[in-house]
Amino acid sequence: MSNVIITLFSAAGYDRAAQGVAGAGRRLADQLGAKLHAIVIGEHNPMLNTSLAAVADAVVSADQAELAEYQPEACLAALTELCKRISPAAVLLSNDTYSQELAPRLAHRLGGSAVGDGVSLAVEGGAIRVQRAVYGGKAMATIQLKRSPAVVWLRARAFEVPASVSSSVATVAATSVTIPAATTKIVERKSESTGEARLEDARIIVSGGRGLGGPEGFEGLKELATMLGGMNAASRAACDSGWCPPTWQVGQTGKKVAPGLYLAVAIRGASQHLAGMSDSKIVAAINIDADAPIFKHCSFGIVEDYKKVIPLLKEKLKDAERGA
Ligand SMILES: Cc1cc2nc3c(=O)[nH]c(=O)nc-3n(C[C@H](O)[C@H](O)[C@H](O)COP(=O)(O)OP(=O)(O)OC[C@H]3O[C@@H](n4cnc5c(N)ncnc54)[C@H](O)[C@@H]3O)c2cc1C
Structure with missing residues (x-):
């Protein structure tokens, strides 16, 4: 049986974008007859884990200290290792700046293909097809990804929230991954006060x-x-x-x-x-x-x-x- 992975950052919580990714992942897994795995990166977030456990077949939470704050190298290493363990047909991410930064690099490390800003996903003849806007939104392109896994980051709000939650709740497993010594250092973080709203x-x-x-x-x-x-x-x-x-x-x-x-x-x-x-x-x-x-x-x-x-x-x- 093949696998579909959804990847979420715990700091974002189970917001509308995360729910869209979960919904898209669930539907794609069902179409492929695959298992849906949720990977949560960052600080321990029980509420997010519990919400995902009601949608996915398995939830893995990577919450070790090196991943508490977003650091691209550490997150990429964690994601690559976890995806390799699961061996997915598709990895779905949100359309946030973290995911946009990581997705193409993750696809390269997994030997797969990446496409961004997907607005719909379909399975035809066993192959995953992603639709996205091109020419500044004047046309839509349907892209068939040749190399597996398909690593796709999804446009926020383009996907429905999960239709219904599974009757069986998945277990949430905490895991640790090998994080290489960082070659870059975050000198300063400036956060903009936008409140909770996105x-x-x-x-x-x-x-x-x-x-x-x-x-x-x-x-x-x-x-x-x-x-x-x-x-x-x-x-x-x-x-x-x-x-x-x-x-x-x-x-x-x-x-x-x-x-x-x-x-x-x-x-x-x-x-x-x-x-x-x-x-x-x-x-x-x-x-x-x-x-x-x-x-x-x-x-x-x-x-x-x-x-x-x-x-x-x-x-x-x-x-x-x-x-x-
Ligand atoms: C690769 C690439 C990526 C890009 N990505 C983006 C992107 O993500 N987002 C983006 O926005 N642009 C992007 N751009 C830039 C884009 O091409 C335009 O240059 C930009 O959107 C123009 O912004 P504007 O409409 O504010 O300014 P302008 O084109 O200068 O238009 C200003 C408008 O204000 C009107 N105006 C002037 N005075 C008044 C007034 N007093 N009252 C009412 N109306 C007035 C004018 O009639 C005019 O229509 C990108 C360009 C490239 C090449």
């Missing part, structure tokens, strides 16, 4: 672009996002200009988001930006240029200077709150 899970996103003209343009967008109970994001041009944190970047080389509402303010709508937000349910845009490409991709558009529109929107929201 952009990928946001229901409402107010995003700003280069047309804001400077960091002060984001102040109004921050207030608007707070009033709407949403989060802020940005185009690469705005991030590269240093007007907002790089973690806000949405797009081909940034985060892939799928909120209920994505408000693009002074963002042109380049294909590389669209690649990160085209799964949004409703897109609204504010842009002074009526011919900006973003208007071809939105349900609502306002052709106007954002400096006029944002204060008006805030006023209207305040009126609505007051019941006016």
Whole structure:
């Protein structure tokens, strides 16, 4: 019998992205007639282990001290050893920056193939096929991975959570792995205070672009996002200009988001930006240029200077709150 592995980092917990990976893993294992193994890397996280034990056939937790904090070399060594023990047909990871960093290297070490940002998985004639967006989201490609295992990191929210939990709960085995002496040292970690929320899970996103003209343009967008109970994001041009944190970047080389509402303010709508937000349910845009490409991709558009529109929107929201 073949095996499918899902790999999760304990620090992220059993968030929506992790549940999507678990759901995708369960369905793929069932299609292949394979066993589903969950590998959890990092600090001991009983809640995550228990949640996975209800979905997977086996859960392995690698929580030794060297893995408590993310360190690519140590995590890669741990993952490689654990995957080799299980001998999988597929290894599924989340679409976080850790997984993106590790997946191609893991595939190389296992002699397999890697593909990123998968939005659907299928089995045809025993072979695993992965669908992903190409050309900035303008087309979909179906990729058949020739070398096994298929190491695939999955787009957040593209996969349903596990349909139902297994009647038999898997055992959680703690394991230790051989970690080579580190050749790199983490000198400093800077964490950004985003609270518990992740952009990928946001229901409402107010995003700003280069047309804001400077960091002060984001102040109004921050207030608007707070009033709407949403989060802020940005185009690469705005991030590269240093007007907002790089973690806000949405797009081909940034985060892939799928909120209920994505408000693009002074963002042109380049294909590389669209690649990160085209799964949004409703897109609204504010842009002074009526011919900006973003208007071809939105349900609502306002052709106007954002400096006029944002204060008006805030006023209207305040009126609505007051019941006016
Ligand atoms: C390999 C590669 C990867 C990339 N990855 C990404 C990515 O992940 N994410 C990403 O975003 N980009 C990415 N880019 C860059 C992308 O091609 C665009 O350059 C970028 O998205 C442009 O950002 P922007 O729309 O904010 O800026 P601009 O293209 O400068 O557009 C600014 C917009 O603001 C409007 N505007 C100006 N003033 C106002 C005003 N007062 N009120 C209202 N509207 C106004 C303008 O009409 C214009 O439409 C990538 C590029 C490459 C080559």
